[in-house]
Amino acid sequence: MLHGGTVFDHSVLPPLARPPGAPADCQARHHVLCAFRWHQGDPGDPAELLAGFLADNGLPVRNLGRTGDKKKTIGDGAVCGAALYVSADAGSVMAGGTVGAPSPVPGIPDVYAVVYGHVPQSTGVTPETRRWSLGPWRDSWSRAEHADAVDRVRAAIGRGDVYQVNVVGHASAAYTGEPGPALRRIAGLAGARYGGVLTGDGWAIATASPETLVEVRDGRVVTRPIKGTRPATEQGRRELLASAKERAEHVMIVDLERNDLARLPGAGPVRVDELFAVREWCGLWQAESVVSAPLDGEVGLAALLRAVCPGGSVTGAPKLAALAEIAALEPVGRGVSMGGLGWLGPGHLDLGLSIRTVAVDGHRVHAWAGGGITADSDPIAEVDEAAAKAAPLRAALRAG
Template sequence: MLNWSKRFNIFCFLDTHGYDAPPRRWDWLLGAGAATAAGLDGEDLHTLDRFLAGRRWAFGHLAYELGHRFFPGLPLRPDPLDFPHYYFFEPRIVLAAQNGALTIEAPDPDAVWAAINATALPAGTAATPVPVHARLTREDYLAAIRSLQANIRRGDCYEINFCQEFFAHAAQIDPWAAWTRLSAASPAPFGGFYRLGHRYLLCASPERFLKREGDLLTAQPIKGTARRLPADPVGDAALAQELLQSSKERAENVMIVDLMRNDLSRICRAGSVRVPELFGLYSFPQVHQLISTIEGVLPADTTFPEVLEATFPMGSMTGAPKRRVLELIDRHEGRARGIFSGSIGYFHEGDFDLNVVIRSLMYNEASSYLSYQVGSGITVYSDPAAEWEECLLKAKGMERALGNGVMG
């Protein structure tokens, strides 16, 4: 099916990789070809709202810098990967898997099924290593963390998500082969393979941003990370319990839960916001994570731009208080995040499900620029060296997809 998708200039494949991540409706979805679309590099969300109204399906993305419209005065830096601030398309063809059954929505579903089955599979080849460089040296990264901790001690903020980039110029990769390797190395409940012309996102995200189902709005931020020891079940279980009991990691998680409760309270009915799960322990191939669930009930006439204005960019990728940490992120990172720490997902008959774009490869085929970013939540209690190691741990899936490690 994915090799069949090569004929489309635009498609979005969303895959749960078999994880039970409630609330979940589909096992996977593919929207292929754009019948109509809405995209923007400016700041008008009303166009998107009008586009989404009444459509059965829409797939697409939100870039991190779209959130700057809600915080006037923040600079807009160019994105070298060239993703627009948002883009959503109404697909010509939708394939949906649910409980082992496949549905094809297309003018001629039988022709689509026949074309998929007639698609030849490429011969498997080993990945050609891509020389990838760190934007920051270890020493520069440690200095940035110490500087951010000085901001925290001054009272500017109490938690901030700081990210660093690994990149390659003149990179030549096969996105389909790289996606296969990434999904094998890091299967995740909110994975995605997204093509927008010459731009590609290969996403192995374990995190949901927001899901709307009827009038129920659900957020599931991640804060709290520990490494895995898959060859040592006893040691692996001990690391999981150490994470669950860590006062530092629990404090980071509850800070973001409080931020998301506040965000949802801005748009949900009074008294409806609650936390049905706090410090949920979930395990993925490279890491254990703490995930909490916050939900609230929306008034029936709430629009998608209103939801975004209250919640975007998501608290797990920013920190608190949000405006001040956005300013500090721009100052210390010094570049656009683009689609990273934004979101991809789908709309279906008024409902939507959107992920957080992390653990992802971004690739611009036209400019041959390849990038991935990793980060962590910084508090006054953070150990800068441990945060550096956490970033390298989170990068392992992308390194395996590229067939190489990171160069200094």
């Protein structure tokens, strides 16, 4: 039986482990100045408390549409920006939805922000390496239980309760040794638009997420929902492009994201810039769309988070009804997965959806995977798709 483990000192970052979404030119120059933590059950509105903390530290969160006017060279000792993390549960709280089962990593806050300053050169300290060893994976449900959850969603769709629900499973494995190299392998997976590592007191999160939850840059807000998966072969590409089921599921989520942005005070007309474009992530084809709107009025961070969290591609439609189904179906909480994780700087906000994401808590490593369920979903195919999404993460963790 494996036991024990270590995690990073959060005051410094090891080389090549910049926070998710942080500018590349700031790599290895981050130094923690202060941090904000909010756990489910804590008092106050997490969106407002987070925005207040960041504003107090000089970051432009009260009017995000003006972030593009604040581009400047950041000198040593100045505030560089902040890493932001919002859990799926915190997103549900912000949206007024049903909160799911307890997180399997309760030591990780539901909202976490770290304000970083620049240092003249890297002060990253890599702890003395102990051999990394990973034990067997323990799944939160069996294949049969996962398939039954898919059938239950199909029944709910048949009753008219929902149109689509994203179903997610959890797995964990005990480990010994230093997790840093394994987490950096996760962050370095091909197609990881938000590849990076975020650390805290006794825990760390690594993501290989390819999906944009929300980006604000140059006065425009953008989301890039991903829905639809096939093996990254020529046949897989043809199947994805030809699948009426995948396209219908994808368009449903695009419509949900359009509605999310349209409800945002201060946003102008919403448009779909790109629909059902096929991209590759770690041996898988995935369909992505781009939805955007200009920020014509004042838009604050708190309002933005309440509009887009939790992400529609990992909840379903209608969003609040889907959250209620998820809470009833999933036996283990989503923890760090299916939330938002990224960066806020003087010039932009860029949060990825925390899919393809793992967490370590000093003793176990945790991972999640799932997919969207529609009336036409095949339960076994959905179980296999979740396994295909988890496979690159498990391989990266075990390598070396």
